[in-house]
Amino acid sequence: xxxxxxxxxxxxxxxxxxxxxxxxxxxxxxxxxxxxxxxxxxxxxxxxxxxxxxxxxxxxxxx
Numbered sequence: 001x002x003x004x005x006x007x008x009x010x011x012x013x014x015x016x017x018x019x020x021x022x023x024x025x026x027x028x029x030x031x032x033x034x035x036x037x038x039x040x041x042x043x044x045x046x047x048x049x050x051x052x053x054x055x056x057x058x059x060x061x062x063x
Contacts, residue, residue, distance in 0.1 A: 009048070012036045017054055028055040 006012050016034045020026040031053055037045030 013052055020054055026054055030054050
């Protein structure tokens with residue numbers, strides 16, 4: 001997915017969680033893989049991969 005309004009990596013993770021949940025292809029206990037390029041908005045900069053839980057733990061944020 002590509003989105004112009006994303007400006008931080010945490011925005012990317014939050015957006016990916018939302019889209020995976022809305023798609024109906026995932027369950028709350030699933031993990032997803034988020035692939036991004038930093039700096040954002042530049043083609044060919046895919047350089048980051050993170051596995052995240054769809055259901056974010058309360059009080060926990062970040063790697």
